[in-house]
Amino acid sequence: MIALPEIETIRRDLDRELSGLRIKSVEVMDTGYAKRSGGVKKFVNRLEKMKITNVRRRGLFLIVGLDSEDVVVAHLGSGGQLRRHANRDEVEPNTMVSITFTKSGQLRLVDGAGDAEMFLVNAEKLVEEVPELDGLGIDPLDQPVPWRMFGEILLAQDAKLKAVLTDDRVVVGLGELYSDEILFAAGLRFDRLPNSLGPQEVRRLHRAMVETLHDAAKHRGATLEDGFYVDVHGQPGGYEEYLNVFKQSGQKGRPCPRCHRPIQKYRFRRRWTYYCEQCQI
Numbered sequence: 001m002i003a004l005p006e007i008e009t010i011r012r013d014l015d016r017e018l019s020g021l022r023i024k025s026v027e028v029m030d031t032g033y034a035k036r037s038g039g040v041k042k043f044v045n046r047l048e049k050m051k052i053t054n055v056r057r058r059g060l061f062l063i064v065g066l067d068s069e070d071v072v073v074a075h076l077g078s079g080g081q082l083r084r085h086a087n088r089d090e091v092e093p094n095t096m097v098s099i100t101f102t103k104s105g106q107l108r109l110v111d112g113a114g115d116a117e118m119f120l121v122n123a124e125k126l127v128e129e130v131p132e133l134d135g136l137g138i139d140p141l142d143q144p145v146p147w148r149m150f151g152e153i154l155l156a157q158d159a160k161l162k163a164v165l166t167d168d169r170v171v172v173g174l175g176e177l178y179s180d181e182i183l184f185a186a187g188l189r190f191d192r193l194p195n196s197l198g199p200q201e202v203r204r205l206h207r208a209m210v211e212t213l214h215d216a217a218k219h220r221g222a223t224l225e226d227g228f229y230v231d232v233h234g235q236p237g238g239y240e241e242y243l244n245v246f247k248q249s250g251q252k253g254r255p256c257p258r259c260h261r262p263i264q265k266y267r268f269r270r271r272w273t274y275y276c277e278q279c280q281i
Contacts, residue, residue: 150202
């Protein structure tokens with residue numbers, strides 16, 4: 001499960017470590033990963049000898065700036081990894097792209113789930129060439145949003161709160177885990193309708209969203225039982241130790257940290273939702 005705090009952790013690391021490095025060579029192990037860039041030859045030729053200027057983010061998409069007219073766009077899908085390696089390190093299974101720098105090792109795209117992407121687009125045509133970026137919702141880790149503006153967006157939605165929070169057109173990249181944790185922190189049930197919330201409840205939800213995401217990013221995201229998410233150096237996140245309600249598949253039921261009653265598990269939109277019947281209303 002790779003959501004907003006995990007992608008932001010990766011972005012910060014890559015921006016710090018890659019900015020200013022020049023690309024020496026590029027190897028594509030699976031030609032399918034170069035199709036969106038016009039084929040392997042174009043992908044390699046447009047990347048080699050370029051210098052990385054920055055690494056930024058749009059939603060769950062990482063955008064690597066170059067000293068050319070292009071940018072590299074990467075999306076890790078459900079289980080991709082961007083890993084820093086020394087040139088001599090053994091190449092792991094499912095390594096699809098390897099970028100070698102003139103100094104300071106390599107960056108490798110590892111895709112165990114088979115749905116990650118890495119491709120080149122013209123920087124001035126970014127949204128045109130990556131339509132997935134159009135219509136993204138608010139991004140609490142990128143730009144602060146006042147609670148009143150959040151409330152206006154929220155109250156315009158005609159769906160239950162869990163569905164609203166997991167809609168990238170409303171808030172980007174929360175996913176199942178963070179939406180459950182945010183709703184618990186706000187004391188709100190997953191099946192409340194936005195128009196049933198009072199001003200104080202909207203404020204609580206806004207505060208819970210901002211604090212939960214920033215706390216998760218501070219602890220470098222959460223690595224769950226699938227083990228897909230690790231940072232650029234292969235280290236797991238630490239936020240799973242601070243989860244209140246979300247439960248991994250192998251865990252026994254846990255009591256609510258507030259009232260000590262059992263956390264409930266409910267099938268919602270074909271996914272499990274975790275909540276406390278006593279503390280969330």
